[in-house]
Amino acid sequence: MKLIRIVAPPLAANCYLLIDEKKAIIDVGGDAEFILKAIKKYFEPKKLDYVFLTHSHYDHASAAGFFKGTSRIAIHEEELGLMRMQSFSPILGLRFKFFDPDIVLKGGERFCLGETTLEVIHTPGHSPGSVCFYEPNRKWLFSGDTVFAHGNFGRYDLPGGDAMKLLKSIEMLSKLDVENLYPGHEDLVEGNARESILESLKIAKMFI
Numbered sequence: 001m002k003l004i005r006i007v008a009p010p011l012a013a014n015c016y017l018l019i020d021e022k023k024a025i026i027d028v029g030g031d032a033e034f035i036l037k038a039i040k041k042y043f044e045p046k047k048l049d050y051v052f053l054t055h056s057h058y059d060h061a062s063a064a065g066f067f068k069g070t071s072r073i074a075i076h077e078e079e080l081g082l083m084r085m086q087s088f089s090p091i092l093g094l095r096f097k098f099f100d101p102d103i104v105l106k107g108g109e110r111f112c113l114g115e116t117t118l119e120v121i122h123t124p125g126h127s128p129g130s131v132c133f134y135e136p137n138r139k140w141l142f143s144g145d146t147v148f149a150h151g152n153f154g155r156y157d158l159p160g161g162d163a164m165k166l167l168k169s170i171e172m173l174s175k176l177d178v179e180n181l182y183p184g185h186e187d188l189v190e191g192n193a194r195e196s197i198l199e200s201l202k203i204a205k206m207f208i
């Protein structure tokens, strides 16, 4: 299994390419040309099996529609309304190419990519249908915009955001055994990442 981080425009979202028996990407950013070219360094983008979206914000998801028909696109059911809302308004000159997801997540699903398994955890707060993907064997957590490195955590003041739900979600994540944290922006935490999530929880409790 190979994990590759791709930092994608427009707002430097971390996208994670997982190359196993099956090929998947977690988040795609907002620039289809950029992400397709980045994937092409490793394999033909048409061979990508899954596009998993942590949430629908345009900086993570607006290029996803370009994978429709070749990859299976997965997003949480509570994100669909927000996604439709964004599809009507070009933000920062980007157009959210609307797509019907192939897999509507509820949380609790497991996707086996080969050596790698991804478990879906519904973590609302940053947005209603935000999810994290947990790899239980390696203890990796792909946390989207719910929790970041250095004690940071996601915004809760955007449409559909909810401070109390975010706090509960971080609390839930802090109970997981996490070795590496792969967030939706900025630095990764490799090694003892649970400590980092506990730090985020501590700070979130002071501010929320």
Ligand SMILES: [Zn+2]
Pocket: 055, 057, 126, 145
């Ligand atoms: Zn976001």
